[in-house]
Amino acid sequence: MSIQETVFDNYKKYGKVYGVNLGNRPVLGISDPQLVKEMNIKDFHVFTDRNDFSFNDELQDRSLSNLRGNEWKNMRSIISPTFSSGKMRAMHPIIIDCVHRLDQYLEPKAVNKETIEMKKTMGSLTMDVIAACAFGTQIDTYNDRKPSEFVRYGQKTFTVGWRLLVFILLMSFGKKVMKAVGFKLTPPSVTNFFSQAIQSIIVQRKSETNLKHKDYLQLILDAKNKTLDTSDDKDIIGSENSEQIYGQSDDKTDNKTINKIDITDTDVLASSFIFFVAGYETTGSLLSLLFYRLALDEKCQQKLYEEIQRFDGQYDDYETIAKMHYLEACIAETLRLYNPVASLQRxxxxxxxxxSIGLEIPKGMIVNFDVETLHHNPDYYPEPDRWDPERFMPYNRDKLVPYTYMPFGLGPRNCVGMRFALMEAKTATAYLVNKYHFFRTPKTQIPLIEMKMQFLRNFKSIDIVLGISDPQLVKEIMIKDFHVFTDRNYFSFNDELQDRISPTFSSGKMRAMHPIIIDCVHRLDQYLEPKAVNKETIEMKKTMGSLTMDVIAACAFGTQIDTYNDRKPSEFVRYGQKTFTVGWRLLVFMLVMSLGETVKKLVKFKLTPPSVTNFFSQATQGMYVNFDIETLHRNPEYYPEPDRWDPERFMPYNRDKLVPYTYMPFGLGPRNCVGMRFALMEAKTATAYLVNKYHFFRTSKTQIPLIEMKMQLLRNYKSIDIGIELR
Incomplete structure (x- = not known):
């Protein structure tokens, strides 16, 4: 079992307060909200320290996470102001630059419809942010061929594997054994790399006397040199939204207090290293899991997109993202469902x-506050395994049980970098959701596979695909840069009819075909009239399908078929229906396609049933780019009340209100549907004729709303039943 599973299993076996042994050392587990409050808030002075052992590593031992007593209190009072609202506002433009670099990496992959491994990608973003915000340096984190050393050593920090097992084993023997063995949890190569990297940046800073940096390292150096300025630390409007969920941050230390505390060079190194350790894996994991959940839940993704649009898509304003309640809720719910650590140790x-229970805790005893149990307890969070951002919306917060939510810890020793992590996550999410559409692929693991023996919650891979839903980008790709994106796909359907069809339509040919369509509509009329007289319910999907099949047979193949014979359907109709009823074939085709063009050619699996291509044959003798039409057509920013059918939108007097490049039922640019004119002529002719003669109305069989069929190549519904009568 993973650490998280072990913690929750202990709760199920023993309850909210229980004892276990870590080697020869007793450990008390607690998941009672009232005790969590008392011990982390009221009696914090008793449970201040996180541990009482040495990591045998100076950078680890001198980091804020592991300092004890007054040393922790002093260092916390120095570091807290470096994460104040004012300092976050100053760092925000740096994060935006990092998000822009991520966008440059993602855009061609979205255009080509590549599957993206989000854990690695979001890890690259957080590494870029840390390098820029913590150390003031820019690194190439998105180079797939030659990963940056920052990235390589960053990944090593959390890929502890066997080292964690050995560390826990040695720790169970006591502090003296740990110190004597000298074993380090973090690989020495990692601490050596980051020590040298930070020291070289500090040396460079000393020579740059006229250049003022705004990164975290500079703030710590200013504190060391007694020059840290806290005068700009004003609260951000909307920040109370975060504080209501996560708790308050203690960033009010004044300059006089800071200047009384001495900081060593080791403290500077340790503080910078912990910024990396605390901010890399945790925020990267949060973002990858958030996008994973959005990919699985289209409604939530759309709601988040709509909220961002209400703020004009502003992600580059620190104050604006603080006011996005649904964005906050999505992040909060992700941190609840996938809390990074299983428990908090004191x-x-x-x-x-x-x-309350008469239990005595001796001095030196380890107490674990079980975050995993609290976050997944159905008494506090109904259906705890369901991702539901609504839990954290302002109008539902009165339902939350206090002290059952602690992804950043609780009380005076909560995560000092909480504001920074939330700012980074919100900025990246707002930018990416505003531009891209995230959706699952055949490679997306449902559910995710959790890795064992990991210090932080971790998963093997998180694969999703990005689509483009930005009208300006659609215009550029489909019109301006059409020459780059001419082809619809790079693969073969293993079917000559699919690969070779290229009909030609012109106004002259449409005019010549129009009388043929009129004849087809007359045959439909002959079928409908007796039904209208008897006021029968008509299944419109089948009926209109018969009309279009009649039109195609007449206009495309010059033959007349009996498409309205209910007792003995025409073979044209039967094989025509088979063309789109692909079912399992679509699943297999997508699976084979995901394995690559070489495999697909070897397998030679055809999406269209061979019987269909054989019938019509005898009768007649790179990379992906998906433009999200669904998102464009149903975006309330472009079409208010998008689920309401309102033809007025397209009347001449309203067309100036339409947003260009948000409407593309026939595609766009030089490769739009070549048969568009024919389809429109057929639809207009049939509609005008039928509406002129018949009145259509709903009946008891009319489905409201319609039931959409799954696994269909084209949008399809089970049945469309309406009534018909003569006018």
Missing amino acids: IASQDYTIE
């Missing part, structure tokens, strides 16, 4: 008694 600094 050490009792003195004997302590839990009065």
Whole structure:
């Protein structure tokens, strides 16, 4: 089992307060909200320290996470102001630059419809952000061929594997054994790399006397040199939204207090290293899991997109993203469902008694507050395994049970970098959701496979695909840069009819075909009239399909068929229906296609049933780019109340309100549907004739709303039943 599974299993076996042994050392597990509050807030002075052992690693031992007593209190008072609202506002443009670099990496992959491994991609973003915001340096984190050393050593930090097993084993023997063995949890090559990297940046800073940096390292150096300025630390409007969910940050330390505390060079290195350790894997994991959930839940993704649009798509304004409640809720729910750590550890600094249950905790005992249990307890979060951002919306917060949510810890020792992590996550999410559409692919794991023996919650891979839903980008690709994106696909259907069809339509030929369509509509009329007289319910999908099949047979093949014979359907109709009823063939085709062009050619699987291509043959003798028409056509920013059918939108007097390049039922640019004129002529002719003669109305069989069929190549519904009568 994973660490998270072990923690939750202990709760199910033993309850909200239980004891286990870590080697020869007892550990108390607690998941009672009232005790969580008392011990982390009211009696925090007893449970201040996180551990009482050495990591045998100076960077680890001197980091804020592992300092104890007054040393922790002093360093916290120095570091807290570096994450104030004012400092976050100054760093925000740096994060935006990092997101732009991510966008440059993602756009061609979205255009080519590549599957993206989000864990690696979001890890590259957070590494870029850390390098820029913590160390003031820009690195190439998106080079797939030659990964940056920052990325390589960053991944090594959390890929501890066997080292974690050995570390836990040694820790169970006590502090003396740990110190004597000298074993380090973090690989020495990692700490050596980051120590040298940080030291070289510090040396470079000393020579740049006229250049003022706005990154975290500079803030720590200013604190060391007694020159840290906290005068700009004003609260951000809307920040109370985050504080209501995650708790408050203590960033109010004044300059006089900071200047009384001495910081060593080791403290500077350790503080910079912990910025990396705390900010790389956790935020990258949060973002990849958030986009994974959005890809699985189209409604939530659309709601988030609509919220971002209400703020004019502003992701580059620190104050604006603080006001996006649904964005906040999506992040909060992701952190609840996928809390990075299973539990928060504290050490009792003195004997302590839990009065409510009469339990005595001796000095030095480890106490674990079980985050996993609290976040997944159905008493606090109904259907806890369901991702539901609505839990954290302002109008539902009164339903949340206090002290059951702690992804950033709780009380005075909560995560000092919480504001930074949230700012980074919100900025990246707002930008990407505003531009891209995320959706699942055959490679998307449902559910995700959790990795074992990981210090932080981790998954094997998170694969999704990005689509483009930006009208300006659609215009550029489909019109301006059409020569680059001429082809619809790079693969073969293994079917000559699919690969070779290229009909030609012109106004003259449409005019010549129009009388043929009129004849077809007359035959439809002959079929409908007796039904209208008897006021029978008509299944319109089948009936209009018969009309279009009659038109195609007459106009394309010059033959007349009996498409309205209910007792003995025409073979044209039967094989025509088979063309689009692909079902399992579509699943197999997508699977084979995902394995590459070489495999597909070897397998020679055909999407269209061979019987269909054989019938019509005898009768007649790169990369992907998906433009999200569904998103464009149903976006309330372009079409208010998008689910309402309103022909007024397209009347001449309203066309100036239409947003260009958001409407493309026949495609766009030189490769739009070549048969568009024919389809429109057929539809207009049939509609004008039928509406002129018949009145259509709903009946008891009319489905409202229509039931859409799954796994269909084209949008399809089970049945469309309406009534018909003569006018």
